[in-house]
Amino acid sequence: xxxxxxxxxxxxxxxxxxxxxxxxxxxxxxxxxxxxxxxxxxxxxxxxxxxxxxxxxxxxxxxxxxxxxxxxxxxxxxxxxxxxxxxxxxxxxxxxxxxxxxxxxxxxxxxxxxxxxxxxxxxxxxxxxxxxxxxxxxxxxxxxxxxxxxxxxxxxxxxxxxxxxxxxxxxxxxxxxxxxxxxxxxxxxxxxxxxxxxxxxxxxxxxxxxxxxxxxxxxxxxxxxxxxxxxxxxxxxxxxxxxxxxxxxxxxxxxxxxxxxxxxxxxxxxxxxxxxxxxxxxxxxxxxxxxxxxxxxxxxxxxxxxxxxxxxxxxxxxxxxxxxxxxxx
Numbered sequence: 596x597x598x599x600x601x602x603x604x605x606x607x608x609x610x611x612x613x614x615x616x617x618x619x620x621x622x623x624x625x626x627x628x629x630x631x632x633x634x635x636x637x638x639x640x641x642x643x644x645x646x647x648x649x650x651x652x653x654x655x656x657x658x659x660x661x662x663x664x665x666x667x668x669x670x671x672x673x674x675x676x677x678x679x680x681x682x683x684x685x686x687x688x689x690x691x692x693x694x695x696x697x698x699x700x701x702x703x704x705x706x707x708x709x710x711x712x713x714x715x716x717x718x719x720x721x722x723x724x725x726x727x728x729x730x731x732x733x734x735x736x737x738x739x740x741x742x743x744x745x746x747x748x749x750x751x752x753x754x755x756x757x758x759x760x761x762x763x764x765x766x767x768x769x770x771x772x773x774x775x776x777x778x779x780x781x782x783x784x785x786x787x788x789x790x791x792x793x794x795x796x797x798x799x800x801x802x803x804x805x806x807x808x809x810x811x812x813x814x815x816x817x818x819x820x821x822x823x824x825x826x827x828x829x830x831x832x833x834x835x836x837x838x839x840x841x842x843x844x845x846x847x848x849x850x851x852x853x854x855x856x857x858x859x860x861x862x863x864x865x866x867x868x869x870x871x872x873x874x875x876x877x878x879x880x881x882x883x884x885x886x887x888x889x890x891x892x893x894x895x896x897x898x899x900x901x902x903x904x905x906x907x908x909x910x911x912x913x914x915x916x917x918x919x920x921x922x923x924x
Contacts, residue, residue, distance in 0.1 A: 604634035605660060605721040608653035608687075610646060610673065611639045612665030616696030617710045624711055625664070625694075632718040646672040647680070654682035660920065661687045662717060664710070666695015667751070671896035674735050674748040678915045688730065690920040692717065697897045700750060703827040704731055704919040716922050729921045734824045734842035737914030738895060741906035747895070748914050751828075754893035755819040755848075759796045760785030761894060782829050786863075789818060790856050799850035802889035805908070806845070806882050814888075816850035822885065822911060833865035834879075841881030842913045852876025884912040 609629065613622055622639070629637045636658060638649040646669070653661055663673045670691055677686060691705040692713050701707050720728065739746045764781030788796030799818045805811040822845045827833055835844035848859065853875035854868075861868040862877065871877045886908035892901050893909070902909050 606634050606636065606656070606658050607660045607662055607717070607721055608636045608649070608656070608658040609638070609662045609664060609717075610649050610669070611637065612663075612669040612694065613639050613641050615665040615669060615694045617694045618664065621710055625714065628711060628714055629718070632722070634721065635718060640669075643672045647676045650676040650680075651682050653687070654684075657684075659687050660690065660721070662690045662692055664692040664694040664714065666693070666697050667700050667896040668697075668898045669695060670700055671747065671749040671898060674750070674917065675746075677917065678735055678737070678748050679746060686915075686917065688920045689917055690717065690922065695897075699829050700825060700896070702829065702831060703825040704733060704750075704921065706922040706924070713922060720923065729923070730918050731921060732916050732918045734916050735914045736822070736824065736843060736895075737910075737912050739910045740900060740902060746914075749895040750824050751896050752822040752893060752911060753820065754802075754889075754891065755799070755817055756785050756789050756796050757819065757821070757894060758892050758899075759788070759798070761897075761899070763796075786859070790859065800889060800891050802887055802891075803908075804847075805886040806880075807841075807884055811886070811888075817847055818850050818852070819846075819848040821846045822882070832863050834863045835865055835881075836862065836867050836871060836879035837881055839881050841883045843882055843911075844879075845882045845885065846879040847877070849876040849878070884910075886910055 611618055611625060618625065629635050636653065636656065640646050640649060663670050673689065691701055692710065693701045693705065693707065694710050706713065733750065735748050735750060736752065737746050737748055760781045763784060785796050797818065799816040801814045802817050803811055803814040821834060822843050824843050834846050854870040858868045858870045858877065862871055862879065888904055888908040889902055890904050892899060
C-alpha cells in the first residue's frame with residue numbers, strides 16, 4: 596500500500612499507444628481530457644522505440660508513477676523499457692489503463708472499465724489526498740529467443756493451442772468488429788475445440804523442457820503451455836496448481852492427456868481433479884526459470900514470436916519485480 600500525505604498533485608508519465616484498439620477511436624478525446632491536467636506528462640507513441648524514448652524522458656524528470664494507456668503488448672514494451680535499461684534510479688509505480696484490443700492483464704493488475712472514465716479517475720486520484728491506494732507486486736519474465744537477440748520482458752507466455760486461438764480470434768472475431776470481448780470468446784472457442792478434438796485446434800508439437808536446475812527432459816508432444824506471473828487471466832481463470840517456490844506459474848497439457856473433458860475445466864479454475872497429474876498428461880507447478888527448445892510460434896502478452904531449435908532454446912527467467920497501482924473500484 597502507498598499513502599498520500601497531502602493534496603499536492605502527483606506527477607504522472609502517461610504513455611498512450613495511438614495504434615491500440617480503443618485509442619484509435621478516442622485519441623482526440625484522450626488528448627482533450629489530459630490537456631486539462633498539467634501534472635500529467637502525456638506522450639503518444641506509434642512504435643516500440645517511442646516507448647523507450649518516453650521512459651528516458653520520464654526518468655530524467657524523476658516521475659514516480661508511469662501509466663500505460665494501451666493493450667497487453669504495450670505493457671510488455673513498457674516493462675522491457677523499465678527492466679531492460681537502468682534509466683530510473685528507482686523503478687516507478689506502474690498503472691495500466693485498458694486502451695487496447697486485448698486487455699487480459701487488467702484482470703489481475705488493473706481495473707476494467709471504459710477508457711475515458713478510467714483516465715479521469717487516474718487524474719483525479721493523483722490530485723487528491725487519499726488515505727490509501729492499493730498496489731500489487733508481480734514478478735516479470737525476462738525472455739530471450741537466441742543469444743544474438745535482445746531480451747524482452749512480459750507477464751504471459753503461451754504456446755500450443757493458444758496460437759490457434761489467436762489466429763481464430765483475428766480471422767473470425769476481430770474481422771467482424773468484435774474487439775473488447777474478442778480474446779475471451781476466442782479462448783472459449785479454442786478450449787471447446789480442444790475438448791472436442793477438433794483438428795482445427797488440435798495440432799500438438801514437440802518441445803524439450805528444462806525446468807529450473809533439473810536435467811533437460813526428452814522432447815514430448817504438447818497441446819497447451821502457459822507460463823505467467825498473472826494470477827487471473829480472461830474471465831478470471833486461474834489455470835494453475837502447486838504451491839512450491841518459484842516466481843511463475845507453469846501449466847502444461849501434453850498430447851493425449853487423460854480425461855480432458857473432465858480434468859481441463861477444473862484445471863482452468865485452479866482445482867486439482869483426480870487425473871490432473873503428470874502421469875495422466877498434466878503438469879502444473881511454480882518455476883523460477885525454464886528453457887524451451889522447439890520449432891514453432893509463441894505469444895508473449897499478445898505479441899507473436901517464433902522459435903527455432905537451430906537458434907537454441909528460448910530462455911525464460913526472473914527479470915525483476917514491478918509494483919502496480921490499481922485504481923479504486
